[in-house]
Amino acid sequence: MATMESLIGLVNRIQRACTALGDYGGGDQAFSSLWDALPSVAVVGGQSSGKSSVLESIVGRDFLPRGSGIVTRRPLVLQLQKTEDGQQEYAEFGHLPRRRFADFSLVRKEIQDETDRITGKTKQISPVPIHLSIYSPNVVNLTLIDLPGLTKVAVEGQPESIVQDIENMVRTYVEVQGWKPNCIILAISPANQDIATSDAIKLAREVDPSGERTFGVLTKLDLMDKGTNALDVLEGRSYRLQHPWVGIVNRSQAEINKNVDMIAARRKEREYFATSPDYGHLASKMGSEYLAKLLSRHLESVIKARIPSITSLINKSIDELESEMDHLGRPIAVDAGAQLYTILELCRAFDKIFKEHLDGGRPGGDRIYGVFDNQLPAALRKLPFDRHLSVQNVRKIVSEADGYQPHLIAPEQGYRRLIEGSLNYFRGPAEASVDAVHFVLKELVRKSIAECQELKRFPTLQSTIAGAANESLERFREESKKTVVRLVDMESSYLTVDFFRRLPQEVEKTGNPGGNPRETPPAGANIDRYAEGHFRRIGSNVSSYVTMISETLRNSIPKAVVYCQVKEAKQNLLNYFYTQIGKREGKQLADLLDEDPALMERRLQCAKRLELYKKARDEIDSVSWAR
Numbered sequence: 001m002a003t004m005e006s007l008i009g010l011v012n013r014i015q016r017a018c019t020a021l022g023d024y025g026g027g028d029q030a031f032s033s034l035w036d037a038l039p040s041v042a043v044v045g046g047q048s049s050g051k052s053s054v055l056e057s058i059v060g061r062d063f064l065p066r067g068s069g070i071v072t073r074r075p076l077v078l079q080l081q082k083t084e085d086g087q088q089e090y091a092e093f094g095h096l097p098r099r100r101f102a103d104f105s106l107v108r109k110e111i112q113d114e115t116d117r118i119t120g121k122t123k124q125i126s127p128v129p130i131h132l133s134i135y136s137p138n139v140v141n142l143t144l145i146d147l148p149g150l151t152k153v154a155v156e157g158q159p160e161s162i163v164q165d166i167e168n169m170v171r172t173y174v175e176v177q178g179w180k181p182n183c184i185i186l187a188i189s190p191a192n193q194d195i196a197t198s199d200a201i202k203l204a205r206e207v208d209p210s211g212e213r214t215f216g217v218l219t220k221l222d223l224m225d226k227g228t229n230a231l232d233v234l235e236g237r238s239y240r241l242q243h244p245w246v247g248i249v250n251r252s253q254a255e256i257n258k259n260v261d262m263i264a265a266r267r268k269e270r271e272y273f274a275t276s277p278d279y280g281h282l283a284s285k286m287g288s289e290y291l292a293k294l295l296s297r298h299l300e301s302v303i304k305a306r307i308p309s310i311t312s313l314i315n316k317s318i319d320e321l322e323s324e325m326d327h328l329g330r331p332i333a334v335d336a337g338a339q340l341y342t343i344l345e346l347c348r349a350f351d352k353i354f355k356e357h358l359d360g361g362r363p364g365g366d367r368i369y370g371v372f373d374n375q376l377p378a379a380l381r382k383l384p385f386d387r388h389l390s391v392q393n394v395r396k397i398v399s400e401a402d403g404y405q406p407h408l409i410a411p412e413q414g415y416r417r418l419i420e421g422s423l424n425y426f427r428g429p430a431e432a433s434v435d436a437v438h439f440v441l442k443e444l445v446r447k448s449i450a451e452c453q454e455l456k457r458f459p460t461l462q463s464t465i466a467g468a469a470n471e472s473l474e475r476f477r478e479e480s481k482k483t484v485v486r487l488v489d490m491e492s493s494y495l496t497v498d499f500f501r502r503l504p505q506e507v508e509k510t511g512n513p514g515g516n517p518r519e520t521p522p523a524g525a526n527i528d529r530y531a532e533g534h535f536r537r538i539g540s541n542v543s544s545y546v547t548m549i550s551e552t553l554r555n556s557i558p559k560a561v562v563y564c565q566v567k568e569a570k571q572n573l574l575n576y577f578y579t580q581i582g583k584r585e586g587k588q589l590a591d592l593l594d595e596d597p598a599l600m601e602r603r604l605q606c607a608k609r610l611e612l613y614k615k616a617r618d619e620i621d622s623v624s625w626a627r
């Protein structure tokens with residue numbers, strides 16, 4: 001109805017917010033309780049004072065049983081539920097779920113029948129409430145409670161206790177009860193009775209001494225004795241309340257019997273006040289329509305007072321969700337170009353971390369130096385030259401190289417074979433260095449992927465990058481191996497002639513400066529080519545030469561390894577991958593950005609919730625700014 005429209009907007013927005021939050025808020029009591037926090041309105045008054053009639057005019061529908069005597073004998077908890085515009089109006093009872101009443105006269109009949117079902121056809125009352133929901137585009141979400149009228153005496157067929165029973169029952173609805181938001185009291189008094197005897201005012205004064213939630217309603221102004229008026233009451237002189245008194249003229253029993261409809265009744269009421277000699281000056285503040293407006297304005301302020309706490313709760317949830325979303329990462333783009341861009345960005349993020357590991361800043365790169373500084377020299381030291389250059393072995397190799405004709409001056413072939421044989425041993429440590437660095441690099445790739453926050457959500461891309469990086473490392477390793485083996489082979493293929501040129505004279509005159517002094521024979525001694533000393537000297541010469549080469553390789557192998565593996569890894573680790581990825585189609589790109597399903601689900605939920613919270617916030621914002 002027109003008077004309720006501003007409240008409809010307000011409550012609707014809040015309800016939309018609530019529904020949005022309630023649907024996904026799960027156990028979030030803070031949100032679902034918002035709906036419960038909307039105030040309810042209870043109608044209190046003496047029997048036949050016009051309670052049901054007032055309630056009906058607020059709702060704007062005829063559906064309640066009305067009449068003389070005790071008609072309302074059970075509390076009626078009436079939940080008005082706003083539906084989408086254009087929807088058919090209907091009512092549903094709590095005791096008859098799924099049965100829709102579109103005819104409101106049948107609603108009235110069902111209220112009567114259901115009352116009788118509990119109380120019998122007697123004039124008994126029952127505290128068991130009837131729950132009725134009205135679904136309509138024209139109502140606000142609001143709970144209204146029609147209560148049995150307060151009486152003074154039990155009538156025929158009623159137990160003596162009925163007077164007290166009714167009062168107790170009414171009290172349970174209007175008294176302040178712990179967590180429940182305070183109920184608004186519509187205190188109905190008929191104008192044709194002395195206000196001093198009003199049961200409604202008596203009870204309201206007890207449960208709401210300050211009068212802040214009591215609305216005084218004076219009905220039956222049209223039934224007052226000629227020559228009297230209710231101005232003392234309506235102008236607040238008889239009994240003062242915080243809210244103004246409202247006078248009402250409802251339909252008489254005769255009009256109800258004649259089926260005078262709500263619209264006609266309203267018109268008649270307006271005319272009554274407009275033409276009344278007593279109330280003409282109050283006309284704009286009298287009548288059911290004004291009462292509805294007053295009530296709705298009050299409800300608005302009560303509801304609005306709750307908004308700040310709701311808003312702050314919503315904002316807090318939004319903050320929390322947004323930080324979780326940041327952690328989860330934003331959803332991925334759908335077009336191929338953007339996906340390619342995302343993939344390249346992610347590769348770069350990984351590559352950056354990998355480089356930091358190599359260059360320092362992150363640990364691990366130092367282990368490569370460890371290979372050069374410890375592992376390689378240790379391996380070189382452990383090479384079995386003692387065994388290879390033992391007197392027996394030297395003799396054996398030199399003799400074999402000589403063949404049937406022993407060497408005359410120096411065993412040229414023997415030297416070469418001994419040196420070649422020795423140099424071959426260097427392949428092992430050279431290749432081992434390559435492998436050791438390879439494993440360090442591989443481990444750094446693994447670490448870098450694990451440390452790359454941006455990559456976390458993309459397990460497929462993670463393993464693809466790892467695969468591509470490891471493939472590259474494998475290629476670098478092959479190249480590096482070839483290179484270090486070549487370094488060794490180069491040493492075998494051309495010996496340092498100077499070393500040997502100086503050797504014979506030095507051996508025979510001054511001794512071998514590179515060899516062990518103990519093995520140096522006295523100067524000028526005759527050389528017996530077949531004596532042990534001769535072979536020892538050869539072994540010692542070769543050993544000196546090998547030591548020199550070992551020194552050279554100890555320096556050149558790291559250079560080769562860094563050149564072939566480390567530098568390559570730093571500059572070209574993903575280059576091959578980049579050339580491949582450029583050729584991929586949209587679908588293949590999307591596959592690479594396949595996320596962990598659990599994570600995707602979580603993000604979806606978060607995003608949904610976030611959207612709802614934001615919607616709720618917008619709804620509530622627009623409420624705060626309304627009017």
Ligand code: GDP
Pocket residue numbers: 045046047048049050051052053054065066067068069071072149219220221222223248249250251252253254256
């Ligand atoms: P309740 O028992 O308090 O719920 O009162 P009802 O709404 O059932 O009304 C009791 C009787 O008083 C009915 O016959 C109504 O038609 C009549 N009535 C209520 N208000 C007015 C009024 O303002 N003027 C007239 N003439 N009759 C009224």
Ligand code: MG
Pocket residue numbers: 051052053065066071072146147149
């Ligand atoms: Mg009633």
